[in-house]
Amino acid sequence: MLHFLWDSISLQTFLIFLFIFLLIADYMKSRNPKNFPPTPFRLPFLGHIYLMDFKDPVATVGRLTKTYGDIFGLHMGSMKIVIVSGMRLVKEVLVNQGDKFMDRPDIPIDEEVFSKIGLISSNGHLWKAQRRFTLTTLRNFGLGKRSLEERIQEECRFLAEVFRDEQGNPFNPQLKITNAVSNVICSLIFGNRFEYHDEDFQRLLKLMYDIAVLHGAVTSQLYNNFPSIMKYLPGAHQTIFKNWKLLKKFMQEQINKHKKDWNPSESRDYIDSYLLEISKGHDSDTFREEHLMACTLDLMFAGTETTSSTLRWALLFMAIHPEIQARVQAEIDAVIGQARPPALEDRNNLHYTNAVIHEVQRKGNVTPFSAPRMATEDAYVDGYYIPKGTLIMTNLTSLLFDKNEWKTPDVFNPEHFLKDGKFWKNEYFLPFSMGKRSCLGELLARSELFLFFTSLLQKFTFQAPPDTTLSLQPMTGIAVAPHPYKICAVPR
Template sequence: MLRFLWESISFQMLLVFLVVFLLVANYMKHRKPKHFPPSPFALPFLGQPVLTPTPPKATVQKFTEKYGDIFSIQLGSMLFVCINGLRMVKEVLVNQGENFMDRPEIPIDKEIFSNVGLVSSNGHLWKQQRRFTLMTLRNFGLGKKGLEERIQDECRCLVDVFRDEQGNPFNPHFKINNAISNIICSVTFGNRFEYHDEDFQKLLQLMDEVTSLHGTIMSQLYNCFPSIIKFFPGSHQTILKNWRLMRNFVKEKIDKHKEDWNPSESRDFIDSYLQEIAKDNGGGTFQEENLVACVLDLLLAGTETTSTTIRWALLYMAIYPEIQAHVQAEIDAVIGQARQPALEDRSNMPYTNAVIHEVQRKGNIVPFNVPRLTVKDTVLDGYHIPKGTILLTNLSSVMLDKHEWETPDTFNPGHFLKDGQFWKRESFIPFSIGKRACLGELLARSELFLFFTALLQKFTFQAPLDTTLSLQLKLGITVAPQPYKICAVPR
């Protein structure tokens, strides 16, 4: 009987049956619960193919106009709920923050971090790591004069390497990366690295490549279809290889610390963490696996975000020379050329402070924040958000909102000025908000002010001869400017 049935079924019928079965299975897998946020049309298996790794502003704006401030999007096997507008972003990150506190597992990062460290961990583990890291950063000078002096020292080094270019065109990317990374390295490893240190330059190259390659098609396909794409070559394989090399670099530093470690004396973050591991006897949340992940998180977050913002800042200054001249006039009036900028100058420099904030607003380097995971069934603005749903909080919808900003699409420092004084805006949230906001915000804000003023104090930034600088984006973990060359003309 079975043989008769098999022989009587044509290949075409079998193919149709298989397609129907797969379509039904896909529908059942992605069937949305009642009162779930609306979504655009999605292709079976693929989802919304128009979406790139960082959904374009125009696409998301179109969805917002049609569906409102909450809608869902499907990308391959992953389903997201996108949250837009200041009211709803605050509701998710602050008012109901406890319900959306966790991080989802993103396939491209899962193999490396496995929900450990500072960024990817959840629950008690995350609280312990964050509390310890904040305490340790404060112990090593965060918010104090000691760390400010380290930043000032590094500012002098960066000014020197810029001056060595003698006003000729150069790409400032890795010089800025090295300077910014040295600040977090001095806290984490206990030392800075010279700009010609080959091993450290290799690490910076690996980090930059990882950041950039997260925005490629193959990396996003891996996130959507990991069980299939893992067998293919491509950028996702390079990311995984680079993460392993970066992890090896950190492990070597930890091993060197162990060789001459004095339990009664803490030289840096690694020493302090080793003390916690010893207290825990390796049985609690403080283990070497977590130490490696925390150091990698600090290195990447403490380098890439601030460095990218400063690269945007120099680009904007070269494109808007009149704004650059206004900043330099304020620097000359408040600080002069004889002494180095200090954090206490910030309160007397409203225009410079406004320009830095406008660079962050317009640069908008993490437009969709770090994804969140719903920890329990929750009602959000009348919609049912089941436990385990991934949320994207669209910071762009706040930082570029035409109802919040006078000229949202224009680089305008006046957004942060009122009656000649600096004006703090509620809609300015580049570091996110709530309990999982960036723990390095205080350090980043200090670095941005000191590096930016130190560079503008000594140089005027211009486009190379016969070159038109572009504000075109480069998508990755952060939204960075496309590589550019610039002239740092000594003042």
Template sequence: MLRFLWESISFQMLLIFLIVFLLVADYMKHRKPKHFPPSPFSLPFLGHIYMLNFSNPQIMVQKLTEKYGDIFSMQLGSTSFVLINGLRMIKEVLVNQAENFMDRPEIPIDKEIFSKMGLVSSSGHLWKQQRRFTLTTLRNFGLGKRPLEERIQEECRCLVDAFGDEQGNPFNPHLKISNAVSNVICSITFGNRFDYHDEEFKKLLRLMDETVSLHGTVMSQLYNSFPSIIKFLPGSHQTIFKNWKLLKSFVKEKIDKHKEDWNPSESRDFIDSYLQEIAKDNGNGSFQEENLVACALDLLFAGTETTSTTIRWALLYMAMYPEIQARVQAEIDAVVGQVRQPALEDRSNMPYTNAVIHEVQRKSNIIPFNVPRLTVKDTVLDGFHIPKGTVLLTNLTSVMFDKNEWETPDAFNPEHFLKDGQFWKRESFVPFSIGKRACLGEVLARAELFLIFTALLQKFTFQAPPDTTLSLQFKLGITMAPQPYKICAVPR
């Protein structure tokens, strides 16, 4: 009987049956519960990939926000998520109901690398332990205190010398800035800084920069939507996996060197402190060497990429707005002068410079969609049902460019942060995110931005090279970074 039925079914009938079966299976898999946030028309299997602007996804999100409001859902291949917009709703998710949205989803392209370990990708008790330990250790090594300020000032001197070596000629400042910023976190994590001419470290910085950029490519984004298919194809995602293995090897090598001359009673840096924690419970708890590698890489990446990218944007804005640059330099000359180095205690007396740095952060908007969250339990959000396991993206762009919050949101305007000549802290300024999972390196980043920015503008005026028009075009990777540019650092 079965043989008769099989022989009587034509190939066309079989194909139709297979297509219908797959369509029903896809519908059942992505069927939304009652009162789930609204969503545009979705294609079977592909979801909303037809709407995606790979070079600037913010344009698409802005259009959908205008149509559906501050909460809506999307599907890209096998990945579904809810987008949250506006200060009111983002505060609801990250602060008021923070415990319900505290975890991290497993991002396919990161899964093979970190596997929910470290400081950024971990969740639950593991994350709380790692974050608490890291914050305590950073404070022990001078976070928010004079010793760490002196380390940053040392890098400022080295960076000023490196810029001075260019003698006012056009150069790309990217690698020099990354080296300076990375040295600060390296001195805490690994116990030493790296010379600007160290070829091994320059190679490492290039590897990090390439990895950051490749996360924004089409193939890498497609991998997150269709991992089971794309993993068999060549492309940028394969280079990311190869680069992460090399970066992991670099960190493991540093850990092995620490083990060789490790003194359990003396802690020289983050790695030593972590090895002490591993020894306390004989490696049976959450403090294990694999987690140490992940945490060290998180510190290296987060402590380098975000701050160095912001400084690159800052120099670009100064060259494009010479009148603003001149006002910053006048304030530096009046408060600091040309003899001594800028110090953190100067910040309260330099409202305009502080306002310019904040406006650079607002306008450059380097982490536009924040780091994704995962819903811990079924939750009601503004009347919508958000089931446990739902991925959420909080759109920080919607806050930092909100026309109801900022007088001229699309313009570069330091006056956004000034009131009656004094610095004005704005609630809608959220580049470090907000709530319990906000950036743990915020204090360090703010110190670096102020000290490095003022040290450079104290000694140089930044200009476009002759016959060159600078551009504010960005490239999208893990961060939104300026397109590579050359600039002239003219000694003052």
């Protein structure tokens, strides 16, 4: 009987029935539960990919927020996403109900890069133990202390020297800045820095830069939504995976070097401290060598990319706004002079300079959505039902550019952070996010931004090359960075 029915059905009829079946299955799988946040019209199988501008997701979310409000849902392939905007809802998700939205979601491309056993994408007990150990260890090696400040000041001198070598000619500062910033975190992880002419380390930094940029490519985003198909196709995602294998090889070599001359009674750096923790065997599920590999890679990547991107924005803004740059330099000359390097204690007296640095962070907006979260249980936000497993994005851009909080939100204006000539920090300034999973390296990043920026402005005036118009067009990857540019560092 079945054989007869099969023979009597034409191929065309079979394909129609198959397509209808798949449509129904897709609808049943992806339909929104009752009282889910408002959602745009969804295409079968593709979801809301048709709405996304992968080159400018900030603009896409801005448009959808105007239409659907401060909380709305999206379907990207098989992922159900809720995006929240505005201080009230961002705080609700990250602080008031922070424990319900603590975990990182399963994002395919990030699972290949930031593994579920490191600091960035791990969850539960593993994440808590790794974060606690890392914060304690970094403090032991100088985080928040004078010793680390001196390391940053030393790196500022090295960076100024390589800038001076350019003799005021146009050059791309990207690799030099990245090397300087990376050296600070490397001194904590490995116990040493790398020279700017070290070709192997320069190649490594280029791999990291490419990974960060290629995260924003269309094929990388499609891999997140359709991994089972995209893993067989060429594209930026394949380059990311290849580069990450090379980074793992470098990190394994560093760990092996430490194991050869490791002295349990004398920890020189983060790797030594982690090896000691592994040797204790108290929590063998948490402290393993593969976890050490993941944590060190996370620290190096996170401790380099966002800070170096912010500093590149800073030099760009100074070259485009020479009057602001001149005012910063005048304040540095009055408070510090040229005889000594800037120190963190100078921050209290450099009100305008501090305001400029904060405005660079606000306008540069290098992490517009922070890192994604996932609902660990069924929850309600603003009366809407968020089922367990839903991916949550917090739109930090909505805070940094809130028209009700900033006088000229779309203009680079240091006055946003000044009151009566004194530095003043707006509560809507949250580039490092908030809550229990806020940026682990905030203290380090803030120290680096201040010392690198003031040291460079103390020694140089930054200008556009002759007959060149610098662009503020952003480039979206893991961080939002300026497009590569050339600049002139004119010694003062």
